[in-house]
Amino acid sequence: MRHQNSVFHTLLKHVPWAVFEILVAEHGADARVRRLPTKSHLLALIYAQLSGAASLRELVDALSSHAARLYHVGARPPCRSTLADANAKRPHAVFSGLCEALMRQAHRGLRRAVGEAIYLIDSTSLPLTARSAEWGRFSAMACGAKLHVIYDANRGGTPIYASVSTAKVNDITVAQQMPIEPGATYVFDLGYYDYRWWAKLDAAQCRIVTRIKRNTPLRQVEERAVPKASPVLSDRIGFLPERQARSRQNPMQDAVREVRVKTDTGKELRILSNDLDATAEEIAALYKRRWEIELFFRWIKQTLKIKRFLGTSENAIRIQVAAALIAFLLLRLAQATQTRIRSPLAFARLIRANLMHRRGLDRLLKNPDPVPPDKRQLALQWSPA
Numbered sequence: 285m286r287h288q289n290s291v292f293h294t295l296l297k298h299v300p301w302a303v304f305e306i307l308v309a310e311h312g313a314d315a316r317v318r319r320l321p322t323k324s325h326l327l328a329l330i331y332a333q334l335s336g337a338a339s340l341r342e343l344v345d346a347l348s349s350h351a352a353r354l355y356h357v358g359a360r361p362p363c364r365s366t367l368a369d370a371n372a373k374r375p376h377a378v379f380s381g382l383c384e385a386l387m388r389q390a391h392r393g394l395r396r397a398v399g400e401a402i403y404l405i406d407s408t409s410l411p412l413t414a415r416s417a418e419w420g421r422f423s424a425m426a427c428g429a430k431l432h433v434i435y436d437a438n439r440g441g442t443p444i445y446a447s448v449s450t451a452k453v454n455d456i457t458v459a460q461q462m463p464i465e466p467g468a469t470y471v472f473d474l475g476y477y478d479y480r481w482w483a484k485l486d487a488a489q490c491r492i493v494t495r496i497k498r499n500t501p502l503r504q505v506e507e508r509a510v511p512k513a514s515p516v517l518s519d520r521i522g523f524l525p526e527r528q529a530r531s532r533q534n535p536m537q538d539a540v541r542e543v544r545v546k547t548d549t550g551k552e553l554r555i556l557s558n559d560l561d562a563t564a565e566e567i568a569a570l571y572k573r574r575w576e577i578e579l580f581f582r583w584i585k586q587t588l589k590i591k592r593f594l595g596t597s598e599n600a601i602r603i604q605v606a607a608a609l610i611a612f613l614l615l616r617l618a619q620a621t622q623t624r625i626r627s628p629l630a631f632a633r634l635i636r637a638n639l640m641h642r643r644g645l646d647r648l649l650k651n652p653d654p655v656p657p658d659k660r661q662l663a664l665q666w667s668p669a
Contacts, residue, residue, distance in 0.1 A: 300385050
C-alpha cells in the first residue's frame with residue numbers, strides 16, 4: 285500500500301529546515317540540552333497553534349497520543365515541565381528568525397503578477413495576565429503586549445515584517461525601526477503621526493496614504509474639482525505647518541494632498557498623501573484597504589492561539605507569537621498547493637480536524653479511500669449450512 289504522510293507532516297515540508305539549523309547553531313539553542321531539542325520544541329508549538337491546544341497540559345497529552353507519527357517528523361512528545369522551561373529559557377531569536385525567513389519565502393512564492401507594492405502598517409494589542417506584570421505592565425490595572433506588522437496587501441496577502449513590544453511602546457517608535465522599500469506605497473493610521481518619519485518615507489520615493497488630525501492646518505495652494513455623487517467631499521493641495529514647535533522645523537516641506545471623504549457611517553476623514561497625480565478616488569480607495577490588515581489580525585486571533593499564552597515571561601510570549609505567525613504562513617503556503625478549498629478559514633478548520641490523519645491536502649473534503657485487503661491474508665467466507 286502506498287505510504288501517505290499525515291497532514292501535519294505535509295505542512296512541515298514548507299519549513300526551511302536548513303535556515304532553522306543555522307539559527308539553532310548560531311544561538312546555541314541546543315547547547316547542553318538533553319530532553320527537548322529545538323526542533324521538537326518548534327513542532328510542539330506549531331502543533332499547538334494548528335490544533336487549538338489551550339494549555340501546556342492539553343498540548344502534552346495530545347502530542348503523547350500521537351507519539352508514533354511525531355517520530356516520522358523527527359520529534360518526540362515533551363514533558364510539561366520541560367516544555368515550560370524551554371519556553372522561558374530558549375532564545376526567542378531562533379523562532380523569530382525562522383519566522384522572518386518563512387515570511388520571505390511566502391512573499392516570493394505567493395505574490396501574484398508583478399504589481400505595485402502596497403504595504404499596510406498597523407499593530408494589535410495582546411492582553412496579558414498579571415503574571416506577566418514584570419515585563420508587560422501597562423497601567424496599574426492592565427498588562428499587555430503589541431504585535432506590529434507590515435502586511436503586503438497587493439502581492440501575496442502575507443506579513444513581511446513583525447515585531448513584538450510592550451503595550452506602552454508607541455507605534456511610531458517601532459515604525460521608525462521598520463525596513464523601508466523605496467518606491468512602495470505605505471498606508472497607515474493616526475498611530476503613526478510623525479512628520480519626521482513621513483519625510484523619511486518621502487525621501488525614499490515612497491507614496492504615503494494616512495490620516496491627519498482635525499486640528500492640523502493646511503495652507504492651501506490649489507483646490508481640485510471632485511466628481512458628483514462621490515464620497516469625496518474635497519480635494520486640496522497645500523503645505524503642512526512649517527514648524528512643529530517654535531524651535532523645531534517641520535521636515536515635511538513638500539506639497540501634500542488632502543482628500544476629505546465621508547464614510548458609510550457619516551464620519552468625515554481627512555486623508556493625506558504625497559501623491560499629487562492620482563485621482564482622489566484612488567487615494568480614498570488605498571486608505572480603505574487598510575482594513576485588510578485589521579481582518580488579518582482578527583483572523584489570527586480567532587483561528588490561532590494568540591490571545592491565550594502558554595507562558596508568562598517575555599521570552600515565552602515572543603516565542604508563541606512567532607509560532608503563531610509561522611503556523612499562519614504554513615497554512616498560506618499549503619493552501620496554495622491545492623485549488624479545491626479557497627476559503628482560508630475553511631482550510632484552517634479542515635487542517636485542524638485532520639491534522640494527524642494520513643490524507644492529502646487535495647482530499648480533505650473527500651472520504652478517505654478504503655484500505656485494500658492484503659492478498660497474503662487468508663480470506664474466510666461464511667456460508668449457511
